[in-house]
Amino acid sequence: MSLAPAMAQCHAERCWHRMGRSRSIARPKKETVVNMVWPEIPLGAWQETYSALHLYTQVVGKYRLARTPWTNHSWHATFYINARGLTTSLIPDAAGIEIIFDLISHAVIGKAGDGRRAEIALEPISVADFHARFCRLISQLGGKPEFDGRPNEVPDPRSRSSTTVKFAPMMHRPSSASSTL
Numbered sequence: 001m002s003l004a005p006a007m008a009q010c011h012a013e014r015c016w017h018r019m020g021r022s023r024s025i026a027r028p029k030k031e032t033v034v035n036m037v038w039p040e041i042p043l044g045a046w047q048e049t050y051s052a053l054h055l056y057t058q059v060v061g062k063y064r065l066a067r068t069p070w071t072n073h074s075w076h077a078t079f080y081i082n083a084r085g086l087t088t089s090l091i092p093d094a095a096g097i098e099i100i101f102d103l104i105s106h107a108v109i110g111k112a113g114d115g116r117r118a119e120i121a122l123e124p125i126s127v128a129d130f131h132a133r134f135c136r137l138i139s140q141l142g143g144k145p146e147f148d149g150r151p152n153e154v155p156d157p158r159s160r161s162s163t164t165v166k167f168a169p170m171m172h173r174p175s176s177a178s179s180t181l
Contacts, residue, residue: 052124053101053122055127055130056101056108056122056127056130057079057086057101059127059130059131059134059149060088060099060101060108060134061077061079062147062148062149063091063099063134063138063145063147064076064077064088064091064099065077065147066146066147066148067091067092067093067143067147068091068092069092079101082100084100084102084103084104084105085100085101085102085103085104086100086101086103087099087100087101088100090113091143093138093143093144094112094113094114094141094142094143094144095112095113095114095116095142096112096113097110097111097112097113097138097141097142097143098110098111101122103122106121106122106123107119107120107121107122108120108122108134108137110137110138110140110141111141112141112142112143114142116140116141116142117141118136118137118140118141119137120133120134120137131149
């Protein structure tokens, strides 16, 4: 596939612009992720869900931190955005494990390189319960759920361990958006 036609069109647009002429090139209107109307998610209404998701990702992040070789600035422990939420990418444990926060299906999904799959529902549970379920998920995938489960940089970690945190499922995109993805 050649880029020459696209480059020539771009060059022509720049030339018309330099000459002070306005030239609009008709392009088909296509709804994309960039120009879709996304639902508003006001922080106040979603604060508890935001906090719960933050705490749950910290648990998964600690597992990834313990299992992945160190990279400067802790890049080995980041989450990446995917089409359905967040992913760890492949973690070197057992046959390789990937953890996905699927914010559309409201689940934490674990996939192993050997084909195994397990999931946890994203629902209102305590961080301690989420930690226990996550450790079972890792075991089901053949991994070793051995990592420091204590929270860092939290004033009173005991108050968060057994308190149920509220998690409200995120709103779905408009139906027109789901048909184009």
